[in-house]
Amino acid sequence: MTKQHALVWFALTLIILGALFARSYHISSIPSGLYPDEAVNAVDALSAINSGNYQLFYPNNYGREGLFINLQALSLKTFGYTVGALKLWSIIFGTLTVLGTYFLGRELFHRRGAALLGAFFIATSYWAINFSRIGFRAIMTSFLISFAFFFFFKGLRTRRYLDFALAGLCVGLGLHTYIAFRLTPLILIALLPFLMLSYENFLKRYWKQGLVFALTAFIAASPMLYHFFIAHPEDFASRSTAISVFAPEVNHGDLPGTLFKTFGLSLLKYNFWGDQNWRHNYPPYPILDPITGFFFLGALLFLISQTVALLGRRLRHRDRDTRLVRNIFLLSAFFIMLMPEFFTAEGLPHALRAIGTQVPVFLMAGLGAFWIYRRIMRAPSQSRVILLSLFFITLGLSATFNLTKYFIFFANSPDQRGAFNEDYTNMATYLLSLPPETKKYVYTNAGGTDIDNGLPVTAESLYFLTYGKIENLIFLKPDTSISTPAVVILMRYDDAIAKRLLNRHPGSAVETIYTNPHSPVGFPAIILP
Numbered sequence: 001m002t003k004q005h006a007l008v009w010f011a012l013t014l015i016i017l018g019a020l021f022a023r024s025y026h027i028s029s030i031p032s033g034l035y036p037d038e039a040v041n042a043v044d045a046l047s048a049i050n051s052g053n054y055q056l057f058y059p060n061n062y063g064r065e066g067l068f069i070n071l072q073a074l075s076l077k078t079f080g081y082t083v084g085a086l087k088l089w090s091i092i093f094g095t096l097t098v099l100g101t102y103f104l105g106r107e108l109f110h111r112r113g114a115a116l117l118g119a120f121f122i123a124t125s126y127w128a129i130n131f132s133r134i135g136f137r138a139i140m141t142s143f144l145i146s147f148a149f150f151f152f153f154k155g156l157r158t159r160r161y162l163d164f165a166l167a168g169l170c171v172g173l174g175l176h177t178y179i180a181f182r183l184t185p186l187i188l189i190a191l192l193p194f195l196m197l198s199y200e201n202f203l204k205r206y207w208k209q210g211l212v213f214a215l216t217a218f219i220a221a222s223p224m225l226y227h228f229f230i231a232h233p234e235d236f237a238s239r240s241t242a243i244s245v246f247a248p249e250v251n252h253g254d255l256p257g258t259l260f261k262t263f264g265l266s267l268l269k270y271n272f273w274g275d276q277n278w279r280h281n282y283p284p285y286p287i288l289d290p291i292t293g294f295f296f297l298g299a300l301l302f303l304i305s306q307t308v309a310l311l312g313r314r315l316r317h318r319d320r321d322t323r324l325v326r327n328i329f330l331l332s333a334f335f336i337m338l339m340p341e342f343f344t345a346e347g348l349p350h351a352l353r354a355i356g357t358q359v360p361v362f363l364m365a366g367l368g369a370f371w372i373y374r375r376i377m378r379a380p381s382q383s384r385v386i387l388l389s390l391f392f393i394t395l396g397l398s399a400t401f402n403l404t405k406y407f408i409f410f411a412n413s414p415d416q417r418g419a420f421n422e423d424y425t426n427m428a429t430y431l432l433s434l435p436p437e438t439k440k441y442v443y444t445n446a447g448g449t450d451i452d453n454g455l456p457v458t459a460e461s462l463y464f465l466t467y468g469k470i471e472n473l474i475f476l477k478p479d480t481s482i483s484t485p486a487v488v489i490l491m492r493y494d495d496a497i498a499k500r501l502l503n504r505h506p507g508s509a510v511e512t513i514y515t516n517p518h519s520p521v522g523f524p525a526i527i528l529p
Contacts, residue, residue: 148174
C-alpha cells in the first residue's frame with residue numbers, strides 16, 4: 001500500500017468513526033421522545049418475538065415492509081427492550097451508507113478524493129444524521145442504493161459475476177424496505193441506452209452478467225413480489241394512493257399545475273426552503289447547509305451541461321466516453337428518487353420521501369468540492385497553502401454547522417420536543433418511577449388508529465417504553481373499572497374526564513409532573529386516594 005493510499009484509508013476511517021459517533025451519541029435522549037410511528041415498529045417487533053411470526057409485511061399503521069422491523073426484533077431480543085436497541089439498525093445502516101457512498105464514488109469518479117468528499121458530506125449532514133437516529137425503515141434506502149450501484153459499476157469494470165450478483169441482491173432486498181425504493185429499477189432502465197452508447201457491444205459483452213443480476217434480484221425480491229401481487233395486492237399501494245398527485249381529489253383537475261408546484265417545492269428544499277416538519281429537518285432552513293448546498297447545486301448544473309455536450313459528441317462524432325454513464329446515473333438517480341416526493345401532494349417539501357436522493361446529492365457535492373480542490377492544487381505553491389487551508393476550514397465549518405444545528409439547537413428546541421412527543425416519554429418515565437403496588441391507569445385518548453394490540457398508534461410509545469418493566473399498569477377502555485388508590489394519566493388532557501374523576505373520588509387532585517429537570521415539558525396526572 002502506497003503512502004497516499006494509506007492516507008486515504010486513514011481519512012476514511014476517521015470519517016466513518018465520526019459518522020458512527022454522530023449517529024449514536026446520546027441516542028436514547030436525542031431526539032427527546034420516541035415518536036409513535038417508531039413505537040409501532042417496536043410493538044410489531046415485540047409481537048414477532050413473542051409469537052415467532054416474523055412477517056414479510058406488517059399491516060399496522062398503513063402497512064410497512066417487514067425486513068427492518070424483523071431486524072429491530074433481533075436487536076430487541078438480543079440487547080433488551082430499550083430505545084437504543086430499537087434504533088441500533090438505524091445507526092448501523094446510516095453509518096454503512098457513508099462507506100457505501102465512498103465505494104460508489106470511487107467507482108464513478110476514479111478519484112479517491114472526490115469519493116472521500118462525498119463520504120464526508122453524507123457523514124456530517126444534518127439530513128443524514130437525523131434519519132440515522134430515528135427508527136424508520138427508510139434509512140435502509142440510501143444504504144442499499146449505495147451498495148447496489150457500487151457493485152453494479154464495479155461489475156462493469158471487472159465483469160465478475162459475483163459483483164453483479166451482489167448488486168442484484170441489494171436491489172432485490174430493497175423491495176423489502178421502504179416504498180420509495182421500488183423506483184430504483186427505473187435508474188437501470190434510464191442507464192441502459194447510455195451503457196449501449198458508451199460501451200462497445202454492451203449487450204453482447206454483458207448479457208450473461210445482466211442475467212445473473214436480474215436472476216439474483218428476482219430471487220431476493222420474490223417473497224415480497226408474491227405478497228404484493230398474489231397474496232395481498234391491496235398492500236402494494238398502501239397510503240400512497242390517497243396522497244398521489246394523480247388522484248382527482250388531490251390535483252383538482254389540474255395535473256400539470258399540481259406537478260409543477262410539487263416538483264418545484266421538492267427542488268427548493270435542498271438550497272432554499274426546506275421540509276417544515278421538525279422530525280425531518282430544522283425548519284425553515286433547507287436540508288443542506290450553505291456550503292454543501294453550494295457544491296451540490298454547482299455540480300448538478302455542471303453535470304447537466306456536460307451531459308448535453310457528451311451526448312452531442314457521441315451522436316455527432318461517435319465518441320465513447322464513460323463519463324456519460326456516470327453523469328446519467330447521478331442525474332437519473334437524483335430525479336427518479338425524487339419522484340416519491342413530487343408525485344405526492346402532502347407535507348411538501350418532504351425530506352423523508354426524498355431520502356433516496358441522499359447518495360446522488362452528496363456524491364454530486366463531493367464532485368463539486370473536488371473540482372475546487374483540483375484547481376487549488378494547480379495554483380502556485382505560495383498561494384496553494386493558503387487556499388488549501390481555506391478549503392479545509394470551509395469543510396470544517398460545514399460539519400460544525402450541521403453538528404451544532406443538530407446537537408445544540410435541535411436537541412434543545414421546544415418544537416423538537418413536541419414533534420417527537422417527549423410528553424409520552426416523560427409519562428412512561430413517571431409511571432416507571434411509581435412503586436410496583438401503585439395502580440396505574442392510562443387514558444389512551446390522544447387519537448390515532450387502533451393497531452393489533454387494541455391500542456391507538458399514539459399509545460404505542462407508552463406501551464413499548466413500559467413493556468415488561470412495570471406492574472399494575474392498565475390502559476383504560478370504556479368498560480374498565482378503576483380501583484383506588486391509583487394514578488391516572490390522560491394522554492391528552494381533557495377537562496371533562498378530569499372533572500368526572502375528581503367528582504367520583506373525593507380528595508383526588510391534579511398534579512403537574514416534570515420528570516426531566518432539563519425539559520420544560522410537563523403533564524398532568526390525577527392522583528386518586
